[in-house]
Amino acid sequence: MAGSRDSDDVLQPAAGGGLLHRRALLSQGLILATATAAAPAFAGEPAVSQSADPLDPHPASLTTPGAPFSPYGQPSQHERRIMRAVGSNADVPGNGVSWTPLEALEGIITPSGLHFERHHNGVPAIDPRQHRLMIHGLVRQPLTFSLEALQRYPMQSRLLFLECGGNSNAGWHAEPIQRPVGSFHGLVSCSEWSGVPLAMLLDEAGVDPQAQWAVVEGADAGALNVSVPLAKLREDCLVALYQNGERLRPEQGYPMRLIVPGWEGILNVKWLRRLHLTAEPAMSRDETAKYTELQPDGTARQFTYVMEAKSVITSPSAMQRLKDKGFYEIKGLAWSGRGRVARVEVSADGGKSWTDAQLQDPVLPRCFTRFRAAWNWSGEPAILKSRATDETGYVQPERETLVAERGRRGYFHYNAIVAWAVADDGTVSHVYA
Amino acid sequence: MSMRRLVLALAVVLAPSAYAADPLRLGKPVPADVVAAWDTTVFPDGRGLPQGGxxxxxxxxxxxxxxxxxxxxxxxxxxxxxxxxxxxxLTDPDTAQTIGSFWPYATTLFDYTRRAMPMDKPGSLSVDEAYAVAAYLLQLNGVVAPGDVMNAQSLPKVQMPNRDGFKRIDAK
Incomplete structure (x- = not known):
């Protein structure tokens, strides 16, 4: 096993349940041993067909010319099973979601084709030459901007997470849902978004001092609209034209979308076509009937914009199975709509004891942060948890605390600590613990 | 181009303050009638509601x-x-968040019905039809009477039962 080749002090426990000191991850020999030992350990991985003998010194790839160039690269055929899980309305196929398969991904960037989707009535077909963004209402001069015009403005790029306000809503259920982590918590993704700072366009239109909001509208079926506070729009919002270096995908708002860093997904209006500057919010359906949270006292929280600090262990996670006891890297994602992740702690004994996970650089504001921790599984049942703290000092709450405060009818903004139970046979399941 | 003019031109292009001093003005002014045709926003006080009923x-x-x-x-x-x-x-765990029990404004019902319903043909209802469907749903919820006409004047005056049921968290 990995541990036998390194000094014993690295393998001193850091907390209960087999959590090891962070230095275990820094030991070169151990990292290599871990990566190779952990990779095949999960049952159900796709079988990669190689030559019959893995030690064949002359595999066919060495002596056969390879495939020609491709105009647009695709994932390996062996990775075809890595895809978004789709949940939609049988009567309205374009009304629903698709989840990012968080369990299958590494690092902090979500491939654009695996970015989660939430559409209210499908992905519209838009001719970029005909598309216009209109800014009107409480402005000196109503304006329209073509895509060609926007391309000429100075742009900014930001690495940002984007999370649906309804992400993780199964956490409110009375019983813990059993699904892969991506199909439970995967209405969050992380991309580099590039585009024109909205403040520049607002200044060009000349915003009236009475304006406090903009009613933002998309060009999709039903013309989804929500009100966004003007101060936020001026502070750091972008009219994004690019995602991860290429033009937006159709399902991400092509040719332009609003990016509202750290705030709930619904405000990041896709297929952006209109900003109506106003003194008051419109009280549209998606800021009154929906995207509000009913509380136990019968009132509802409204305009809950900030996605609070959250973390989840992506491996090991529900529906996976550990094949052998021994060394594993616990890894996951943390993020906060208020800024940087300051700390992620992990526990292997259900929260009785905790140790700090290693935060992988870069740690950026309102962006995914990848965390890692070393774990020696004894083969006994264990309960894994992660707990994020952001730079404002906000600490991700236990589920019990969140439910005590908000009840179970709020649907949106579930950010409690997630617990994965590892059984003695290595199966991993979702538990409330 | 003389060398002096070339240097001057480069200086203008490269100056960091060029944006601030001479911003791009590539937005195209829109005539008022075009703005009016695009502007479908409806507000709780009735602004934006069209004629009809x-x-x-x-x-x-x-x-x-x-x-x-x-x-x-x-x-x-x-x-x-x-x-x-x-x-x-709404305090009961088995409650349903319906138009009658939850929606704070009747104007929202007209707006959403007109822009987004029915989902296989959003935007297909006439203004009169959208007012009529809103009136029917309000009547089924016991909020208005069967004969009440819903229009730009009456709809904002409808008192929704849950009008004061919302607390603003991240915005005033």
Whole structure:
């Protein structure tokens, strides 16, 4: 096993349940041993067909010319099973979601084709030459901007997470849902978004001092609209034209979308076509009937914009199975709509004891942060948890605390600590613990 | 181009303050009639509501033809959510967040019906039809009477039962 080749002090426990000191991850020999030992350990991985003998010194790839160039690269055929899980309305196929398969991904960037989707009535077909963004209402001069015009403005790029306000809503259920982590918590993704700072366009239109909001509208079926506070729009919002270096995908708002860093997904209006500057919010359906949270006292929280600090262990996670006891890297994602992740702690004994996970650089504001921790599984049942703290000092709450405060009818903004139970046979399941 | 003019031109292009001093002005002014045609925003005080109107009695036939397939007879829910009912208080764990029990503004109902419903043909209802369907759903929820005309004047005055049920968290 990995541990036998390194000094014993690295393998001193850091907390209960087999959590090891962070230095275990820094030991070169151990990292290599871990990566190779952990990779095949999960049952159900796709079988990669190689030559019959893995030690064949002359595999066919060495002596056969390879495939020609491709105009647009695709994932390996062996990775075809890595895809978004789709949940939609049988009567309205374009009304629903698709989840990012968080369990299958590494690092902090979500491939654009695996970015989660939430559409209210499908992905519209838009001719970029005909598309216009209109800014009107409480402005000196109503304006329209073509895509060609926007391309000429100075742009900014930001690495940002984007999370649906309804992400993780199964956490409110009375019983813990059993699904892969991506199909439970995967209405969050992380991309580099590039585009024109909205403040520049607002200044060009000349915003009236009475304006406090903009009613933002998309060009999709039903013309989804929500009100966004003007101060936020001026502070750091972008009219994004690019995602991860290429033009937006159709399902991400092509040719332009609003990016509202750290705030709930619904405000990041896709297929952006209109900003109506106003003194008051419109009280549209998606800021009154929906995207509000009913509380136990019968009132509802409204305009809950900030996605609070959250973390989840992506491996090991529900529906996976550990094949052998021994060394594993616990890894996951943390993020906060208020800024940087300051700390992620992990526990292997259900929260009785905790140790700090290693935060992988870069740690950026309102962006995914990848965390890692070393774990020696004894083969006994264990309960894994992660707990994020952001730079404002906000600490991700236990589920019990969140439910005590908000009840179970709020649907949106579930950010409690997630617990994965590892059984003695290595199966991993979702538990409330 | 003389060397002096070339240097001057480069200086203008490269100066960091060029944006601030001479911003791009590539937005195209829009005539008022075009703005008016695009502007479908409806506010709780009634601004933005178009001329026209309808009653619950008129709305019933439209609802049965175009809405009940998904929302069920009399708005009691089918494949799409229930729209009617306020028997169970919002404090009860088994409550339903319907138009009558939860929605704070009747103007929102007209706006959403007109822009987004029915989902297989959003935006297809006429203004009168949207007012009539809104009137019918309000009547089923016991908020207006069957003969009440819903229009730009009456709709903002409808007192929704949950008008004061919301607390603003991240914005005033």
């Amino acid at each position: 309808g009653t619950a009695e008129q709305g019933r036939a439209i609802y049965d033809a175009k809405c009940s397939n998904c929302h069920g007879p009399e708005g009691r829910g089918e494949t799409a959510e229930e729209l009617v009912g306020r028997e169970i208080p």
